[in-house]
Amino acid sequence: MSTETEEKYEKYYVPEQSKWPIVGAVGLFLIAFGGANFIQQTTGKYGNDGSMGWITFAAGLTIIFYMMWGWWRDTINESMEGLYSSQMDRSFRQGMLWFISSEVMFFAAFFGALFYARALVMPWLGGEGNNVMTHALLWPDFIPQWPMTETPGGETTQGMGPWGLPAINTAILLTSSWTLTIAHHALRDGNRNALLNYTSITALLGIIFLGLQVWEYIHAYQEMGLTLGSGIYGSTFFMLTGFHGFHVTIGTIYLIVLSIRCASGHFTAENHFAYEAGAWYWHFVDVVWLFLFIFVYII
């Protein structure tokens, strides 16, 4: 019986001691502590002046990048040395899927805020339900409509239409998912040239998307008067598209790293967890955009 277990059993790699976690904890602390100071010093709200905030914040970021570089270098080396069993590969895969699930819930909080504000708060501010007096006494001039071009407090703005730039961006992201899938198939077929080309194209499409989004933001701020401060419409618009854009940035950096690793021949048709994790992440970012396009821009 025991021989049977031993035969089937592949050793699970438990790493030796590593300095990266504690380095990461220090880095994260400096980002948080410096970040809070940085924000207060930027907005000048509490008379917290000086410039230690951004210096601490930048130091934290540097340490986190150092950690990422070292930690991932260790895992890549371990993987290339063949220390990882198929069970280890499954741990990584499941870990990534649960991480993406948690990301979905982060976006869900902001989508929830959008739906709640639009479907419940706005009619209530307009006097629906048992809120007749709210409307009559506090904000009698408020007209409930979406996009909320005028807030109860009198802040005005314009709504961002879906056609034009956002539609082009949708097409770009959909195309990028398609090119990434081609690259993924090329990886499985062992076609390194196609893999490298299509991965790089995907990263490039990510960069174009980000460029267009920056352009859209400039247009919103300078010509439409649509800002973070434009009431709940501006808040949800910028927080949802902003966090999505942040995720596209991370995904694009990830794709660039993957392109470099493809060029160095790190991935084989059988062993390419890091590649697939990046692909999953990119598809997740893509799906979030589709929801954004429908609920923030179209409806």
Next chain:
Amino acid sequence: MADHHPTGIKRWLFTTNHKDIGSMYLWFSFIMFLVGGAMAMVIRAELYQPGLQFVDPNFFNQMTTMHGLIMVFGAVMPSMVGLANWLIPMQIGAPDMALPRMNNWSFWILPFAFAMLISSLFMEGGAPNFGWTFYAPLSTTYAPPSTDFFILGVHMMGISSIMGAINVIVTVFNMRAPGMTLMKMPLFVWTWVITAFLLIMVMPVLAGAVTMMLTDRHFGTDFFNAAGGGDPVMFQHIFWFFGHPEVYIMILPAFGVASEIIPAFARKKLFGYSSMVYATASIALLSFVVWAHHMFTVGMPVAGELFFMIATMLIAVPTGVKVFNWVATMWQGSMTFETPMLFAIAFVILFTIGGFSGVMLAMAPVDFQYHDTYFVVAHFHYVLFPGAIFGTTAAVYYWLPKWTGKMYNEKLGKAHFWISMLFVNLTFFPMHFSGLAGMPRRIPDYNMMFADFNQLASIGAFGLGLSQLLFLGIVIATIRGGKKAEDKPWDGATGLEWDQLPCPAPYHTFDTPPKVN
């Protein structure tokens, strides 16, 4: 070889060992338990008599806020993660957690996060003073500057919790020894995997809530500002969407502990294993659709109140299944009453009291009366102290021989139990009455008519606080000079950690998966 481990400070800073990380989590949570407990002592000292004696109202508010935050995020949650780290790999026959380095990162984020949170006490304007639920606009428009450090601290705790939860869930789904099928897993593992699922689903929502607070405070967004088309009540919805599953995150692992200990000392198998698993899963799923019972008085539409009232009451069904299960396990068992069992039985009884007051609070029309009174304080302290904390305490006594190879002093353990049992009830039971009579929570002064109950509660609280120092003493004495434990000190104990490992468990266990029948 198996027992070789690194030494010095590097052992703890750089470790990838689930047992080391489990120990660090447990010690950290106990330190936070004492810090949060000291704040509770300040609160109870101020409430010993009506009128203002020791602290000013603003500092009182800081104490209630920090006490809640530290106990929830610093004491209870990390203690459960510590137990998970120590036990899950041994109970499922794995060599370690699935992602050992990330495991260490999860832990080390916490001391930094709490250093930052606690340092807010010394910042200009004082620590956060808006209650641990940090409702807007108290936490946005009217909050002290230190709130930004609190927000970033919550982000750090959230990152730590999510990574810890991913580690647990991946370990359980991917690292089980051959033959350890899902429905053979010890219940502690089951309750923790469900807890991990809840953590992954709701911690990001908390991150969203504090992010909205941050942008409302500094960048002009209007999420919680009605004049901008937002709604302060929306904060409560988002918060409690996290907050209700959060209370199950704190209690489910304790359910698992009770389900391990009670069969061991009743010397019977658990009455209904699969019903226990399904009940836990049902509680977890229901926890996503009951959040607004925390906010019956905000002026929700009646249909909403009805929905959340009925959904909440439904939770009593799977919870009843669990309590019935524990009682039926003890029924006609050959019971002995060692310290872990005493804590486990007290857990069942006192948690049930907290459950019943929960059903009372679930009734919307009745809750209009109880809302924000000491009745609520009594309710959630009954499920948290004799619930979650007695659960952890029972677990520590039960598995201490496995961890240290030494036995605790049974007499002192029993003394710790009876003193805790007496004082926990003396502290929290009178709060039911003062609450029903209308005493509001989070106020440093009160009407003369509540004086007797408050005096009793304060005496109980001081006793309860002191008795936990006895616990510390017992644990230290065990580690330093306890009697050597047998490999299986509890003759009714089952599971891989008892059947296949010596006491103390060697530094590395199950490098080769054990055989599971």
